Amino acid sequence: MIIFNKYRITNISRFKRFVFMSVLFISIIIFASTLTINAYSKDIPQFKYINVKxxxxxxxxxxxxxxxxxxxxxxxxxxxxxxxxxxxIYPGDVIKVPLTVE
Incomplete structure (x- = not known):
């Protein structure tokens, strides 16, 4: 088997194993990153900053x-x-007020 007229594959089973492992590794990375993004975005507190009068x-x-x-x-x-x-609290202080997450 020849790929791109440049590389010659001598062991087909080894090539298939390499492709499978590459796809598996990329899938795991994508899955883990999407879980991490979803998990941390929910835990970020939301604040409103108020200037005390x-x-x-x-x-x-x-x-x-x-x-x-x-x-x-x-x-x-x-x-x-x-x-x-x-x-x-004193006038001029800036305080943060936690907002409700709905």
């Missing part, structure tokens, strides 16, 4: 973004995402 509190910000969730839970998530330990 005069008179804003964690409670008021959380109530704006709570949707149907408990406000205390939203305050906890905001505090955890921004490493806020004593609930004090």
């Amino acid at each position: 005069e008179g804003d509190t964690l409670w008021s910000i959380a109530s704006d973004y709570a949707d149907n969730r408990e406000i205390r839970q939203v305050i906890y998530e905001i505090s955890k995402a921004n490493n806020i330990h004593n609930a004090s």
Whole structure:
């Protein structure tokens, strides 16, 4: 068997094994990469960045973004995402608010 008028295949079974292993390897790589992309895209948290204004509190910000969730839970998530330990925020601070994933 001659391929592209340049290479001569002397052992057909060895060539078939090489083609099979190549296709199998490429298939495994494609399958693993698609699984990895799907797995990591779901775990990426979504945030909205808020510039704190005069008179804003964690409670008021959380109530704006709570949707149907408990406000205390939203305050906890905001505090955890921004490493806020004593609930004090100041005008000019930029905080990230976790958005709900639907």
